[in-house]
Structure formats: structure tokens, C-alpha cells
Amino acid sequence: MSNPWIAIGALGVVAVAIPLSMMAISSLLRPRVPEQGKTTTYESGEVPTGTPRIRFNIQYYMVALLFVIFDLETVLIFPWTVIYRDAVSTAGLTTVLVPMLVFIGVLVVGLAWAWRNGAVRWVRTPRRELTTKRES
Amino acid sequence: MTDPVSAALGLGGYQPLVPALLLGVTALLVLLVDTIWPNEQSNTLLATVTIAGSLASLLVAGAQLFLSPEAATLFDGQLIVDGMSLFFTVIFTSVTALVALASHDYIAERPNQGEYYALVVLAATGMTLLASANSLVTAFVSLELASLPSYALVAYLKDNRGSAEGSLKYLLIGGLSSAVFLYGISLVYAVTGTLKLTEIATVLDAGIDGSLTGVLGIGIVMILGGVAFKTASVPFHFWAPEAYEGAPAPIAGFLSSASKAAGFVLAFRVFLTAFPTSAVAGVDWVLAFEVLALITMTLGTFAAATQEEVKRMLAYSSIAHAGYALIALGALTGAADRLLVGAGMLHLLVYGFMNTGAFLFIALAEQWGIGRRFEDFNGLAKEAPVACTAMSLFLVSLAGLPFGGGFVSKYFLLLGTVLSSSYLLAAALIVNSALSVYIYARVIKAMWIEDPVPGRTIEEYPTGLYAAVVVAAVVTVLLLPGLALFTDPAQLASNALF
Amino acid sequence: MIAAKYYLLLSAAVFCIGLFGILTRRNALIFLMSIELMLNAANINLVAFSAQHGNLSGQVFSLFTMALAAAEVAVGIGIILVLYRNFDDVDVTTATTMRW
Numbered sequence: 010m011s012n013p014w015i016a017i018g019a020l021g022v023v024a025v026a027i028p029l030s031m032m033a034i035s036s037l038l039r040p041r042v043p044e045q046g047k048t049t050t051y052e053s054g055e056v057p058t059g060t061p062r063i064r065f066n067i068q069y070y071m072v073a074l075l076f077v078i079f080d081l082e083t084v085l086i087f088p089w090t091v092i093y094r095d096a097v098s099t100a101g102l103t104t105v106l107v108p109m110l111v112f113i114g115v116l117v118v119g120l121a122w123a124w125r126n127g128a129v130r131w132v133r134t135p136r137r138e139l140t141t142k143r144e145s
Numbered sequence: 146m147t148d149p150v151s152a153a154l155g156l157g158g159y160q161p162l163v164p165a166l167l168l169g170v171t172a173l174l175v176l177l178v179d180t181i182w183p184n185e186q187s188n189t190l191l192a193t194v195t196i197a198g199s200l201a202s203l204l205v206a207g208a209q210l211f212l213s214p215e216a217a218t219l220f221d222g223q224l225i226v227d228g229m230s231l232f233f234t235v236i237f238t239s240v241t242a243l244v245a246l247a248s249h250d251y252i253a254e255r256p257n258q259g260e261y262y263a264l265v266v267l268a269a270t271g272m273t274l275l276a277s278a279n280s281l282v283t284a285f286v287s288l289e290l291a292s293l294p295s296y297a298l299v300a301y302l303k304d305n306r307g308s309a310e311g312s313l314k315y316l317l318i319g320g321l322s323s324a325v326f327l328y329g330i331s332l333v334y335a336v337t338g339t340l341k342l343t344e345i346a347t348v349l350d351a352g353i354d355g356s357l358t359g360v361l362g363i364g365i366v367m368i369l370g371g372v373a374f375k376t377a378s379v380p381f382h383f384w385a386p387e388a389y390e391g392a393p394a395p396i397a398g399f400l401s402s403a404s405k406a407a408g409f410v411l412a413f414r415v416f417l418t419a420f421p422t423s424a425v426a427g428v429d430w431v432l433a434f435e436v437l438a439l440i441t442m443t444l445g446t447f448a449a450a451t452q453e454e455v456k457r458m459l460a461y462s463s464i465a466h467a468g469y470a471l472i473a474l475g476a477l478t479g480a481a482d483r484l485l486v487g488a489g490m491l492h493l494l495v496y497g498f499m500n501t502g503a504f505l506f507i508a509l510a511e512q513w514g515i516g517r518r519f520e521d522f523n524g525l526a527k528e529a530p531v532a533c534t535a536m537s538l539f540l541v542s543l544a545g546l547p548f549g550g551g552f553v554s555k556y557f558l559l560l561g562t563v564l565s566s567s568y569l570l571a572a573a574l575i576v577n578s579a580l581s582v583y584i585y586a587r588v589i590k591a592m593w594i595e596d597p598v599p600g601r602t603i604e605e606y607p608t609g610l611y612a613a614v615v616v617a618a619v620v621t622v623l624l625l626p627g628l629a630l631f632t633d634p635a636q637l638a639s640n641a642l643f
Numbered sequence: 644m645i646a647a648k649y650y651l652l653l654s655a656a657v658f659c660i661g662l663f664g665i666l667t668r669r670n671a672l673i674f675l676m677s678i679e680l681m682l683n684a685a686n687i688n689l690v691a692f693s694a695q696h697g698n699l700s701g702q703v704f705s706l707f708t709m710a711l712a713a714a715e716v717a718v719g720i721g722i723i724l725v726l727y728r729n730f731d732d733v734d735v736t737t738a739t740t741m742r743w
Contacts (some may be wrong), residue, residue, distance in 0.1 A: 070724070074717050081713040084706050115173065122176045122259075125183045282704045289711045293718050300725050309729040310738040312722050317674055317735065320715055321665060324681035327708060328658055331688035331701075335651065338696035340704060360651070 071128050075120075082116060161217040161226035164206040164234045165273040168241075171198025172266040179259025188258050192249040192609075195262045196242050199269065203238035206231050210634050216641060218279060222341055225279035228638030232490055232631075233276040233410045236497045239620075240403040241269040243498075243613045247395045247505045250607035251512065252301075261301060264294035265399065272407040279418075280341040281330045284411060288326070288375065291407050292319050295400055299392040311384075311391025318374065318384040326371025332364030333419075342419040349424040358427040365420060365428050372415070375408030376467045377401075379441040386448075389460035389504075394511055397456070398504030401463040402497045409470055409493055413486060416474060417642040435475035439573050442468025446577040449584050454517040456507050458584065459500075462543060465577060466496055472558050472570050481564035486639035487632070488557035494631060495542070495550035495624050502617030503539040506532060509610050513603050519587055524597025532611065533592045535618035540585035542621050545578045550624025650691035658684035671723045671733045675716060682712045 050057050089109055096105045123129065159166070174194050178187060209231050216227035244265060252258055271290030278284035296319060300312035334340055336357045337348040353361065370381065377385040389397040416430060445465030452458040473489025509532055515521050526533040542549025555578060562571040624631075657680055664677030686705040693701030723733055730737050 067724075070720070074720070077713050078717055081710045084709055088703060088706065118173050118176055118180075122180045125180045126259075127183075282700070282707065285704075286707055286711065289715070293714055296718050296722060300722050303725050304729070306729045306738070309722070309725045313671065313726050313735065313738055316719055316722050317671070320675070320678040320719065321681075323715070324661070324678050324685070327682055327685040328654075328688070331654070331685040331692070334701055334704075335647070335688055335692040335695075338692065338698065340700050 068131060075123060075128060079116070079120070085112070159219065161209065162219060162224070162277070164202040164209070164231070164238065165270060165277065167198055167202040167205065168238070168266055168270040168273055171195060171202075172263050172270060174198065175259060175263040175266060179263070183259075186258070188249060188253055191258055191262045192245055195245040195266055198266065199238045199241040199245065202273075203235060203242065206234040206238060210235060222343065223280045223283050224274070224277045226277050227641055228634055229410065229413065229490070229642065230273075230276035232494070232634055232638050233406055234273050236406050236494050237269050237272045237276070237403050240399060240497050240501050241265060243501050243505065243617055244395045244399045244403075246616075247398075247508055247610045247613035248393075249609040251393060251395050251508050251610065255302075257301070261298070264298050265396075268292075268294040268298070268399070269403065272403055272410075275407050276410045276414075278411070278414065279343070281333070281345075281415070281419075282340050284415065285323075285327060285330060288371075288407075288411065289323060291404065292323065292375075295319075295396075295404060298396045299388050299400070301393050301396065302391075305391070307391035308393070309391070311388040315384045315388040318381065322371050322374035322381055325367050326374075329364045329367025329369075329371065332360050332367065336361045336364065342415065345419040346421055346424055349420070361425070362428045365425065365430055366433070368415060369430060369433060372408055372412045373437060375411060376405050376471070377408075377464050378437050378467050378471060379444050379464070380437075382441070382445075382464050382467075385464055386457055386460040389463070390454070390457050394456070394504050394508030397460070397507070398501040401460070401504065402501045405463065405467055405470075406493045406497060408467075409473075409489065412474060413489070413642065417486070421643075422477065422479075431475065431477045434471055434477075435567070435570065438468050438471035438475040438570060440468075441465070441471060442573060442577045446580050446584070450580065453519065455510075455519060455522060455588055456504075456517055458588075459503055459507065462581065462584065463500060465581065466492075466500070466543070468577075469555065469558060469574060470496070472562060472567075472574065476562045476565045476567035476570050478565040478567065480566065481561045482643055483636065483639045484557070484564065485561035486642060487635040488554060488561050490635045490639065491557060491628060491631060492551075492554035494635075495554045495621070495628065498617050498620045498624065499539045499542045499549060499551055502535060502614055502621060503543065505610060505614050505617060506536040506539070509607070509614060512607055512610065515598075515601060519591050520595075521598065522588060522591045523595035524592070526593045527597055528601070528603045529606070532614055535614045536592065537589050538618045538621055540589055544582045544585045546582065547625070549621040550628050551621075553625060553628045647692070647695050650687060650695075654684045654687040654691070657681075657687065669734050669736050671726065671735050672720075674735060675719045675723070679712055679716070682708060 046052065086109065093105065171194060175191055178190055178194060209226075210228065216225055218225045245262065248261065248265070252261055268291050271287045271292075271294070274287035275284060275291055278287055296312055296316045299315050300308055302308035330340070333345065336353060337345045339345055339348060349361075373379075374381040374384075385401075389401055392400065416434075420428070420430060422431060442465050445461050445463075445468055449458050449461035449465060452461060470489050470492050473485045473492075476485055509529075510517075510522070510525075515525070538549055542551035545551050545555040555574070559571055559574055562568070562574065661677040661680030661684065664680065665674055668674060668677070686708055689701040689705045689708075693699060693705075726738060727733055
């Protein structure tokens with residue numbers, strides 16, 4: 010019985026060899042016509058201006074933050090859902106359901122607070138406000 | 146154990162957790178108040194809710210401590226409510242009430258008051274749970290619940306560069322040490338296969354594979370690192386002066402008293418329950434604590450002596466006091482273990498009042514807009530005699546002179562070191578205390594003897610801050626004879642650990 | 644089953660990469676990322692030894708630490724924003740108004 014890791018190693022070797030050989034063979038075969046247009050970022054597209062590092066509006070941060078926090082709370086709910094049916098049949102509905110409702114209730118208090126204090130309100134920039142006013 | 150009130154509320158088996166639950170509910174109430182009236186200045190209402198919640202929690206914890214201090218385990222042994230956790234809950238809740246009372250004046254003119262009170266109460270909830278943690282999971286989760294609000298609270302003065310800087314250092318070192326702490330937990334889990342403190346002790350008692358002693362040792366040292374951060378002991382103390390100096394003064398008091406006590410309750414619980422010296426013969430953590438205590442108190446005292454600013458001096462003095470409390474673990478030789486741990490708890494109780502009071506006096510000085518240096522306090526006693534009397538009481542009590550409870554608790558610590566023949570620690574305690582008299586005397590001399598700074602007038606005397614300072618001073622003095630009241634619970638609590 | 648020591652080596656390597664990042668980088672954001680790496684090194688240990696010992700407490704604990712790590716980052720980025728507003732930089736060495 011040969012070691013099963015040999016097959017995995019062979020797969021790795023093949024996976025590296027195929028792209029390398031493709032690049033090597035095509036560089037041997039293809040004609041070379043150096044031209045300025047080929048070196049641009051978007052060939053036959055827009056000419057990029059400015060740096061790639063632009064500042065994002067800070068309000069994306071608030072939304073992303075709320076998302077991360079509430080998204081990760083599902084991690085804590087997940088094991089509960091796995092055992093839910095078994096637990097209900099052995100311990101009864103209230104013992105299983107009430108703690109999770111309390112947990113979600115605490116989260117809801119937090120979300121309501123964040124909402125009321127304007128964490129998810131999108132404040133428009135003054136210039137934008139000006140144009141909307143002119144349109145109306 | 147079940148009284149009619151908790152039975153009516155359906156609390157049943159959760160009755161021992163009432164102090165922590167009260168604090169958690171208070172935090173939610175503060176958020177609700179802020180949700181209903183978000184843009185109004187509801188400072189007084191928020192402060193009232195906070196103080197009422199923490200006092201209610203204090204009352205329940207005190208009643209449980211004196212009436213029925215039997216240990217109760219909850220949630221399959223994840224939490225334990227015993228004498229020690231109730232004792233520390235008393236410390237946390239009283240400091241929280243004092244800080245909230247003082248903050249009412251301190252943050253009256255500032256925005257985001259709802260967040261401020263909610264974070265203070267949430268941190269107190271975390272500390273209370275930490276005192277009851279009986280497994281490494283609950284210990285880590287409640288440690289983070291206590292730490293994360295503290296990082297944000299230090300940065301509360303958003304436009305102040307010192308506040309941002311102190312908070313950044315606190316966050317970075319805190320994050321690093323919680324990662325180290327967690328890795329230590331994972332190594333201990335790797336060796337023992339359990340996360341509950343009592344079960345870890347059982348597994349270690351039965352003996353482990355000799356090749357795993359190294360892994361266990363690294364794990365214990367890493368857990369010790371996490372504890373050293375929370376108590377601001379020396380290799381992990383760099384955040385402390387910066388965070389205390391940059392933070393709003395009431396928060397500095399909160400962190401240096403309550404948060405530090407939380408670190409100690411974690412240390413007592415984890416090291417005495419999970420790693421009793423008899424079970425981990427290969428890993429001598431008592432020696433590590435002895436070295437930590439020696440370096441911490443000496444470096445804290447000497448650094449405090451060279452400071453030019455009063456708040457920073459207090460920050461270093463709080464590091465020195467962490468060193469005194471570390472004696473409780475560093476002098477464990479089997480001769481006077483119970484006395485030592487009890488003495489450490491008593492010291493943290495007295496320290497909770499005298500140190501919070503001293504930082505609240507600094508808050509008062511910041512409100513008046515007088516400077517931070519020693520000279521700026523010159524002749525302050527002529528204008529504010531009550532506050533300066535209180536501050537002088539805090540300082541002599543911190544120094545260990547017999548005018549406040551600090552004398553008795555230091556005496557017990559000294560007695561413990563002598564009985565367990567740790568003469569090096571005893572000598573360090575005496576020398577550093579003697580040196581600290583000189584440090585604190587500088588402030589007292591400036592306030593009472595020097596001529597007043599010309600042109601300084603104090604316009605207002607904020608009631609809440611004054612009340613908090615006076616209450617802290619009265620309790621500090623009353624603890625000189627009154628500490629006898631607490632020696633029995635502390636002794637019982639520490640007996641239960643061995 | 645893979646021997647336990649390989650898990651220990653892997654997690655130790657990840658932990659050390661995180662520690663190296665903290666010791667050498669000066670950008671506060673990279674600092675936070677390195678702390679994440681160290682927390683996840685501990686998670687590797689917890690999950691691996693949970694399987695090794697045949698109990699679930701380690702796996703469940705790793706779920707808690709993931710949530711806590713997210714909370715820590717949320718607070719951390721807020722503080723870094725305050726730092727940026729005050730110092731116009733996220734370099735941890737520029738904030739030196741206080742000296743010990």
C-alpha cells in the first residue's frame with residue numbers, strides 16, 4: 010500500500026507545473042511588439058487619474074461596524090439552533106427559548122439605541138444638499 | 146436561599162447572581178433612557194439611574210455577603226458566587242456609585258453622556274462577573290466585558306490629544322495581553338482538556354504526562370501575563386500612567402481602583418483554584434508573583450517620587466499599591482496563606498475608597514481649571530478647606546499612616562509576610578511605604594503650607610463631586626476601626642479558596 | 644489523526660507571526676490585525692484539542708472568542724479614528740505628548 014500523500018504531492022507538482030509551462034511556452038512562441046498602449050492599467054479603457062488611495066466617507070465605517078457586530082452574533086446563535094430540537098424535547102420550551110430571547114432582546118436594545126442616536130442616518134454633504142434644494 | 150422577591154420574579158436558581166443582573170439591567174436602562182431622549186441633556190436622570198442601580202447592587206451583595214455567604218455554583222459550574230465574589234462586588238459597586246456621582250458634574254457640559262454612564266456600568270458588570278467566574282471561558286469573556294468599555298472611556302475626551310494617546314496605548318497593550326492570556330488558556334486546555342477551574346485542579350492533581358509540563362508552564366506564565374496587565378504590574382504597566390493621565394479623572398479613579406481589583410480577583414480565583422501549588426510542582430508561580438510584587442512596588446514608588454504632576458504621581462502610586470496587593474500571592478509559603486489572601490482583599494477594599502477619592506479630588510481640580518503640577522496646588526486649602534482635608538486624609542491613608550483604613554490593611558499584609566517568613570517582601574513593603582510618605586507629603590505641603598497662587602479664584606463648588614469626595618473620605622476614615630467588620634467575611638472568603 | 648504536536652507548532656507559528664507584526668510595525672491598523680492573528684492562533688489550539696480530547700468546550704469557546712475579537716476591533720478602530728483626528732496619523736509612535 011503506497012502512501013496516499015504521494016498522490017497529493019503529485020497533484021501539487023502538476024498544479025504548479027501546468028501554469029509555469031504555459032507561461033514559458035507562450036513566451037517562446039509569441040511575437041514581441043513593444044508598444045506604449047499595452048502597458049497602461051486599463052488597455053483600451055479609461056486613463057486612470059489620481060492615486061488609488063482615496064478617502065472613503067466615514068459613514069461607511071459606521072455601517073460596516075454595525076454589520077460586523079450583528080453579523081458575528083449569529084455565531085453565538087448557531088450552536089443553539091443545532092441543539093434546539095433535542096433540548097426542547099428534554100428540557101422544555103421555556104428553558105430553551107427564553108435565554109435566547111433575552112440575548113436577542115439585549116441586542117435589540119443596542120440596535121434601537123444606535124438607530125435613535127443616528128448611527129445609521131446617512132448625512133449628506135453640504136454640496137449635495139445644495140443641489141437637491143435647487144432641483145426641488 | 147430563595148427569598149420571596151426573587152421567587153416572584155421567577156429568578157429561582159439565579160438568585161445569587163442578582164448583583165450582576167442588577168448592574169446589567171441598569172446598563173440597559175441607561176441605554177433606554179438615551180434612546181427615548183437622545184438629543185436632550187438628560188445628565189441628571191442618567192446619573193440617578195446609574196447610582197440607584199449600583200447602590201441596589203451594592204445592597205444586595207452586602208446583604209448576601211453578611212447573611213448567607215455560602216458558595217453557590219450556577220450554569221453547570223461556569224459561575225460561582227461565594228464570599229470572595231460578593232466581597233469584590235461590594236468594592237466594584239461602591240466605586241461605580243462614587244464615580245457616577247462625581248461624573249454628574251464632571252461631564253455636565255460634554256456630549257455623549259448616555260454612552261459614558263452605560264459604559265461605566267457595563268464595565269462594572271464585567272468586573273462583577275469576573276469575580277464570579279469559575280471557568281476560564283467566563284473569566285475571559287467577562288475580562289473583555291470589563292476591558293473594552295474601559296478603552297472607550299479613556300478616549301471620552303475626544304478632542305484632547307492626551308486622552309486619545311492614553312486610550313491608544315491602553316488598547317494596544319490591552320489587546321496584546323488579552324491575546325497572550327487567551328493563548329495561555331488554550332495551552333492549559335491542551336494539557337488538561339477542560340476549562341473549568343476546579344476540574345483543571347483535579348486533572349493536575351492526578352498528575353500529567355511529564356513531557357507536557359513545559360506546555361503547561363508556558364500556559365500558566367501567559368495567563369500570569371494577562372493578570373499582570375489588568376493589575377498594572379511592572380512588565381505590563383506601561384499603559385497605566387498614560388491611560389490614567391489622559392483619561393477623564395473620574396475614569397482614572399475607576400480604572401485604578403475597580404479595574405485593578407478585578408485583576409486581583411481573577412488572579413486569586415485562577416491561581417488558587419486551578420493551579421494550587423501542591424498540584425503544579427513543576428511551575429513555581431509563587432516565585433513569579435514574589436518577583437512581580439518586589440519590582441512593581443519598588444518601581445512604582447521610585448517613579449512616583451520623580452513626577453512633577455500630581456495626577457501622574459497618583460498613577461505611579463497606584464502601580465506601587467498593585468505591588469503591595471501582589472504580596473498576597475507572592476508570599477504564599479503555606480504558613481499564613483489564608484491571612485495573606487484575606488489581607489490582600491482588605492487592602493483592595495480600602496484602596497477602592499482612598500484611591501478613588503484621591504482621583505476624584507483631581508477631577509475637582511480639573512473642574513476648577515487649576516494646573517496639574519505640584520506648584521499649582523499651592524495654598525489650595527485656604528480656598529477649599531473641605532476638599533483639601535479629604536485629599537490629605539486619602540494621602541495619609543495611602544501612605545499607610547494610622548489616620549485611615551490603609552494603615553490596618555498594610556499592617557495585615559506585613560503580618561502575613563512575617564508569619565510566612567518572606568522577609569524580603571516585608572522589608573520592601575516597609576521601605577517603600579516609608580518613601581511614599583515623602584511623596585504624598587509633597588502634595589499636602591503644597592496645599593496647606595505654601596502661599597496661595599496669586600490671582601486664582603474658585604468660582605463654583607460642584608455639589609456632586611464634593612459629595613463623592615467627602616463620602617470617600619468618611620468611608621476611608623471609618624474603615625480604620627470599621628475594617629474589623631470586613632475581616633470576618635474576607636477571612637471566610639479566603640478560607641474557602643484553600 | 645494528525646499528531647497533537649503539529650497543531651501546537653502551527654498555532655505557535657501563527658502566534659509568533661502576530662507577535663512579530665506587533666513588534667516591528669508602527670501602523671496602528673496593522674497592530675490590530677496582528678492581535679487578530681494571535682487570537683486566532685489560540686483558536687486553532689482550542690479547536691484542535693477539542694477534537695483531541697473529545698469534548699466540545701474548546702470549540703464553543705472559540706466561537707465566543709471570535710465574537711469578542713470582533714468587538715475588540717470595533718472599539719479599536721473607533722479609538723484609531725480618534726487618534727487620526729488628533730494627530731493626523733495612525734502611526735503609533737507619533738502620539739507622544741506624554742513621557743514616562
